[in-house]
Amino acid sequence: MMNKLDTVLSNVDVDDPRFRIRPYQQIVASCTGAFITSIFVTPLDVVKIRLQTQQKAMLSNKCFLYCNGLMDHLCPCVNGKMPEWMRRNGKFNGTVDALLKISKTEGVVSLWSGLSPTLVLAVPATVAYFVSYEQLRLYLKDTYNREFKKKGTNMEQPFWIPMLAGSTARIWAATLVSPLELIRTKMQSQKLSYAEIIQTLKTVVRYSGISGLWMGLSSTLLRDVPFSAIYWLNYETIKKVYSSYSSQQTFTFNLAAGAIAGSIAAFFTIPFDVVKTHRQIEMGEKEIYSDKPIRSSTTWTIIQRIYHQNGLKGLFTGLTPRLVKVAPACAIMIATFEHGQNLFAAFILQALEQFPQRNVYMLTIRLQSATI
Numbered sequence: 509m510m511n512k513l514d515t516v517l518s519n520v521d522v523d524d525p526r527f528r529i530r531p532y533q534q535i536v537a538s539c540t541g542a543f544i545t546s547i548f549v550t551p552l553d554v555v556k557i558r559l560q561t562q563q564k565a566m567l568s569n570k571c572f573l574y575c576n577g578l579m580d581h582l583c584p585c586v587n588g589k590m591p592e593w594m595r596r597n598g599k600f601n602g603t604v605d606a607l608l609k610i611s612k613t614e615g616v617v618s619l620w621s622g623l624s625p626t627l628v629l630a631v632p633a634t635v636a637y638f639v640s641y642e643q644l645r646l647y648l649k650d651t652y653n654r655e656f657k658k659k660g661t662n663m664e665q666p667f668w669i670p671m672l673a674g675s676t677a678r679i680w681a682a683t684l685v686s687p688l689e690l691i692r693t694k695m696q697s698q699k700l701s702y703a704e705i706i707q708t709l710k711t712v713v714r715y716s717g718i719s720g721l722w723m724g725l726s727s728t729l730l731r732d733v734p735f736s737a738i739y740w741l742n743y744e745t746i747k748k749v750y751s752s753y754s755s756q757q758t759f760t761f762n763l764a765a766g767a768i769a770g771s772i773a774a775f776f777t778i779p780f781d782v783v784k785t786h787r788q789i790e791m792g793e794k795e796i797y798s799d800k801p802i803r804s805s806t807t808w809t810i811i812q813r814i815y816h817q818n819g820l821k822g823l824f825t826g827l828t829p830r831l832v833k834v835a836p837a838c839a840i841m842i843a844t845f846e847h848g849q850n851l852f853a854a855f856i857l858q859a860l861e862q863f864p865q866r867n868v869y870m871l872t873i874r875l876q877s878a879t880i
Contacts, residue, residue, distance in 0.1 A: 511756040512715060512809075513709035519811075521780045521855045522849065522850060523649065523663065523665075524648065525650075526761065526856075527853045527857055528646065528853075529849055529852040529853055529856065530852075531639055533848075533849070533852040534638065534639045534642055534643075534849065535635055535639055536848065536850075536852075537637055537638075537844070537845050537847075537848025537849050537851075537852070538634060538635045538637075538638035538845050539631060539634075539635050539771050540594065540843045540844055540845075540848055541559060541634070541638070541842075541844035541845040541848065542630060542631045542635060542841065543631060543632035544844050545634075545837055545840045545841040545844070546627055546630055546631070547620070548836065548840050549836055549840070550620050550839045551607065551618070551619035551620065551831060552603075552832060552833050552836070554610075554618075554619055554620070554621075555600075555603055555606045555607055555610070555817055555823070567670050567711070584813065595716060596740065601617075601863060603832070605661050607619070609832075609854060613645070629685055629688055632685070633681050633682075633684070633685040634681075634689065634716065636680065636684055637677050637678060637680075637681035637683040638678075638841075639673055640676070640677035640680050640681060641677035641736075641740065642849075644672075644676055644677055645665075645672035645673040648669045648672065648673060649663065649664075649665050649669055649751070652664070652665075652666060652669065657734060665748075667741060667744075667745070668863055669744075670740035670741050670743070670744040671737040671738075671741045672737075673740065674736035674737050674739065674740035674741075675733045675736050675737045677736065678729070678732045678733050678735075678736040679729060679733060682725060682728050682729055682732055683725065686721070686722045686725045686728070687721040687722065709721065723736035725785065726807065727784045727807060728786040730780050730783065731777055731780035731784045732782075733780050734776070734780060735773045735774070736771075736773075737775055738769075738772060738773040738775035738777065739769050739770060739772075739838065740769075742768065742772050742773065743765055743766065743769035743842065746768060746769060747765060749776070750765070757846070759843055759846075759847050762839075762843035762846045762847070763839045763843040764839070765842070766838040766839040766840075766841065766842035766843055767835040767836065767838060769838065769842075770834045770835050770837065770838025770839065771831055771835045771838075773834075773838075774830050774831055774834040774835070775827070775831070776828075778823070778824050778826070778827050778830060779811075779823040779824065781826070781830060782814065782822070782823050782824070782825055783807055783810050783811055783814070783823075784828065785826075786810050786813075786814065787810055806851055
């Protein structure tokens, strides 16, 4: 099916207004990608947390970070103890050994422990991020070519467009989900009812103002905005270079391009990731579990603390585990998303070929909307 799809779209520019898919179709594609990515990447993070627990490398005994490759979640440790699925006995000698032993002694299903609560926020956040990126990218591309390009020339996409679109989309998605993540963590850590949650949120607002609903957002943006800018710049550049050699961008190519772009972005933003981890853990101890929220340390204070304790190398702690998790997550997500978009674009192309007269009006509307 993938080969047939690639053949249908081999000479088609999916950015062409005639073949662009609708936002609701992008939602379907990104939702599918987010779900599949969570399924594939969650076992890697389950193993990572189990290894950290075994080595006593956790930063706190009150909370820990759980990530499925798409989104970080601050999770509570009840009575200072990790969840039962993290405390099961077993001596692991590396990632592969842990995967095999967990599967053998606890069952394969245990590799997806904690998946359900992650999907609740990871899927909508990822959908908002990817759909916003595509809409912004196409808008900026259309505007640039309409205002600055000569008529009759091919449409171009300057390097700054994916950077700006990716950064803006990440800010929007993170800002949208941040209060929901606070509510989820409060409910999970303190076993609060919905009525109690409202009262707790009022307390947060009373002591910290409206901005208290977005506490921890700055540390998230500190890592995710540069990551998004670097990731989309590299991904779109790889696509552009590859298109000069081949007109077919296959599913395998998208996997490779996503993994490469994600790895590059992860490497350059690892110091931000270290700071974000420390700040989120501190926030969990001081604010999320407190009735009266206390201001956490500033980003600069955390950087100084890490540098004083571990030197410059402390800011690059966890590079390998981050690459192991980010590369497949980016690869699976973007490949699935692109394939979904191409699938819808192929349907549009086939409909235009089969019913050209019926679709004249639709084409006119699409072209007009792209030039407004």
